[in-house]
Amino acid sequence: MQESLGGITRITGPQFPAENTRHSDNRLYNELMNVILCRPPGSCLLSLLCVLCLMGCESNQPAPTKKNGETLPVLNVETLTVAEQTWPRIVRSQGSLFPDEEATLGIKVEGRVSEVHVDLGDVVEVGDPLITIDQEDFKLRVKQAEAQLAAVRSAVGLKPGDPLEKLVPENSPPAREKKAEWDEATANLERAKTLYKQNVMGQAEFDQVVSFEQVAQARYASALNGVREKMANITVQQTQLDLAREDLKNTELKATYPAVVQKRLVAPGSYIRMGDPLLVLVRIDQLRYRGTVPERLSTQLEIGQPIELKIESVPQRTSKVTRISPFLDQLSRSLLFESLVENPDRELRAGLFAEGRIIVDPDQKAIVVPISSVVQFAGTEKVWKAVDGTVKMQEVLLGERRGDQIRILEGLQPGDVILRTAKEGRPGTLSAAEPQPSAAEQTKAKT
Structure with missing residues (x-):
């Protein structure tokens, strides 16, 4: 122009x-x-x-507040200082709850079932009757054994109620009778000896007296043996009576521990034999959590370590590792362990699925930040990090999340300053602000 x-x-x-x-x-x-x-x-x-x-x-x-020819905005946002905090090391497992005891009950005698006292789901205590067998035949056997015992006791002079130890074989009636005969024969022999010396008694007659004395002595010894045999028979008959009474007692099946009926396998009128399965009882006032951990974590498991159990629709339960299998499962390459779970109100049921969190190192330290500080961008997780007052994105590698906190495995170091809320982040400079507390201190203040 x-x-x-x-x-x-x-x-x-x-x-x-x-x-x-x-x-x-x-x-x-x-x-x-x-x-x-x-x-x-x-x-x-x-x-x-x-x-x-x-x-x-x-x-x-270029001016420090410019980027690519553009002035960076000043951000008035909340920040926090990254620091290590206690982050207990946890091994996770999955498993199920099993009854502390499970037994299939049978009975020690055979007969016809007269009554079934329980059914599915019934709670039984120690001594509660479960099943009763017809007792008529067993009562008759008891009476028979009592009569046989009384007969052998009276044969040796024992009165009802007298203990067997009180009986002395020499004082029994049969023995005393034979002892008297022997004493008489002995006296006759002494008189015969006097008469024989005076030539008043002939040899044949003297020999006969001697024979009578020897026979009387043998009969007395036999009587003693007979008494001892009857005493042994008393013991046998007493044992038979005890067995008859035991069989009568066994016609009623009773609970031996607090339990719940899982199955009823018999009905009234059924004829059962010794050992036939009748009921299945489970003890659930105390349950066993059986879980597994992978082979790579098996060496970290120890008896006594605390474990937190998460069960659907019930509050979290705590327990301790009580048993550990001595070898790994060859198919799954996992290690089985057990933990006792108290269940006095029977709220939990056997068979429930549970997730366990075993605390293997309660003092482990880790870098932890609020989950709100992390944002996903372009397929990676990042935080807004302040370096010399300038805010920029920093890629991080995340670990386990617990509640509103998450562990940072890579990308941050203690002392780094990041934005507490990633949604408020953008490239810019921080406004002048007082030093921010660390994430651990802020978490502690909240709790």
């Missing part, structure tokens, strides 16, 4: 209005260009070179 002024031709260049640029230095650039273009053509080249040098020097020193 050319303009005429007093015979002098003025060449004007394009204008660069300040409102069309984001930098205030463009105004100076426009004014210089206007002055240069107004000068004679000989001096324009030199002036243009000077302007370009000045502009080049200016571009090598």
